[in-house]
Amino acid sequence: MNTDTHRADVAVIGAGTAGLAAERHARREGARTLLIDPDFAGTTCATVGCMPSKLLIAAAEAADGARRAVEFGVHAAPHVNGRDVMQRVRRLRDDFVRGVLEDITALPEGTCIRASARFEAPGVLALDNGERVEARSVVIATGASPALPAPYEAVAQNVLTNATVFGLDVLPETLGVIGAGPLGLEMAQAMHRLGVRVELFDAGDRLAGLPAESSAALFDILTQSFSIHLNCKPDPAPHPEGVALRWRDGEARFDRILMGAGRPPNLKSLALENAGLDLDDHGTPHFDPTTMQCGDAPVFIAGDANHHRPLLHEASQEGTIAGRNAAAFPDLRSTARKVPLSIAFTQPAAAVIGTIPEEDDSGHVTGVVDFADQGRAVVMGQAHGVARLHARASDGKLIGASLCAPGGEHLAHLLAWLIQGEATASEALELPFYHPTLEEGLKTALREVCAQCGLERPWQRDDDPRPGSGRGRPDK
Template sequence: MMTNLTCDVAIIGAGTAGLAAERSARRNGAKTLLIDEGFGGTTCASVGCMPSKLLIAAGNAMHAVDQAKVFGVDASAKVDGIAVMARVRKERDAFVAGVEKSIDKLPNEVKIEARAKFAGATILALSDGRQVHAKSVVIATGSSPAIPDMFDVVRGRVLTNESIFELKDLPGSIGVIGAGALGLELAQAMARLGVETMVFDMGETIGGLKDPHVAEAYHAILSREMPILLGVELKAEPEGGGVALSGRVRSRAASASTICSSRRAGHRGSRTSGSRRPGSRSMSTGCPTMILTRCNVAARRSSSRAMRITIARYCTRRRRRA
């Protein structure tokens, strides 16, 4: 016989939003159930803003040395890529452990480790065979990177925000495809750490900015540190141990901006019928990033006067590296 559980508020997903929703509802007297398939911590702590800020801090440290001469300070430094990434993971793991401790403090009767799908407006069918009848349901399943089909041929060389922090060493070069905040900040951090970096975007603006004057100024500032190409249609092919990218810039905005890969709706503790398969959505400015490693960049003009971009394998020295 199927067991029924009842509550005032059922929350699907134990990420940052789900944990906050559960605590708020329980604090206000509601009976809650928090459903997650793994209770593995939050995106922010494990693969999001926290580890990315650690990488940014390392990049800023090197950038400060590079700019020291402006202030009359003669300084030099070398980047130890292995040490940089080891520190990122060490501190990231401490953040995740802190989140896990907070989850462990939740009442056991609140936590349900299972997947959920809707069997009615406020009825959830769990993967363990039980049903949850709630007055209200909060969907806080987050999202996950969706790699576009055009990159299937080089999928083994693709990094997303969920895998980049696992690199043992900084790559020799990267092509960053994704012009949201995460794509831009990771690209800038890598560039400042001596990684040959180039950013691409199918969109016509940078960072999802709406004001054209602000976007133009931001574009110009970031372009001092790395090439950023907008309005690019890309094709990827394996080349040696790396990736070759070729593409056509559709507009005149060919000097700087960002490229985004789309993200599909998350499934933290949930199953959504009719969801898109990875890569089925088009890329658009403002989405999280996709990164192709070990790319060296060269650009030339084609006979049609459209910019052509070719990225060949990076195989020699890295700038300012130990």
């Protein structure tokens, strides 16, 4: 057995988004780095996450656009070829993966070690190839993987996850989706639009992590197309033609089940007890999100492995912070985190931005815009959805928002930028808004905030009269 010992300043376990960022930034700080991964297969985003899911969603939007064209006087009917859809998904997915693999190949010689690692001590790793690594600091970036709940083990051959759904050669005729988070919702709507009979189930009472009002609005929109069962935990059973799901007031048979709930961190095989770390009830190390350090040990954790903000842009920032601090240890730098931003790429898109205050919090006010009568939304045939903006009552400073609205992914970015820039609602209204746009709809909510905070109203100072929000008129 090989007993070679590799030595480095920083060892990074995991070559996903967070791990690649950590290695790159540690090396930029002058550290000698090692990147340890059993597969070097590419990032979750490129292989089984962000990119293939958006490819499937794009196909679904094309089909839905053709189906809805009659509303505009354009007569068309989509013919969905599931095999062609999935071939395009995989072809372009593989292009994205190829780019990641090229970046890994371009790393300095000797950086990559193909192996699994576990801790023997805070700075000592044992590899499953018989080798060892000794490093001044270690970054844990092992990501997360789909979980199969025990009740579904008996029907596992018919269960899909994000790791397997994009490998389908053809689309199923029927699909039961478990989990109403962003992944479950996105895949449920996309499959429905591609002609699959879909029903979605979730044990909770909210969609996509949205606050109650925004979740209810999204529920009302989506259930016009396919069934969503909330507060519902169905029981699976084998069926000669797939899987039977039974719940309190119904049952149905599905060709496949898509498990869209639960991606626990890949931590169990790391022997974290040997690293001298304090763990929470889920076995995740306690860490400082501004430094990514675990306790006071020379160990850092980034990305989905810490389950703090399991999103690509967060993994990238966390990897950057962890890599820099691992290289500089013990001289650490705290980094302010970006405003939280999560988006579900449903239609309409749903998003949660910043901090959502409690309903009974008198220190904050809320402005609302309903897109059911918003001019540009009507023009687009997408007159539905809502955006709720939250601000401090004392000065109108924007702190958070939630929405499900046409163009929601873009509105969410604008709101995140305003919140991170610590803008007040009044200052936001001073910015240019073009007519007619969906962005213009935010003015309604911003002006509600101003009115509740007693702020000076820009339309009383400008030449712009205070217009209404009805169809064909600029939003108030």
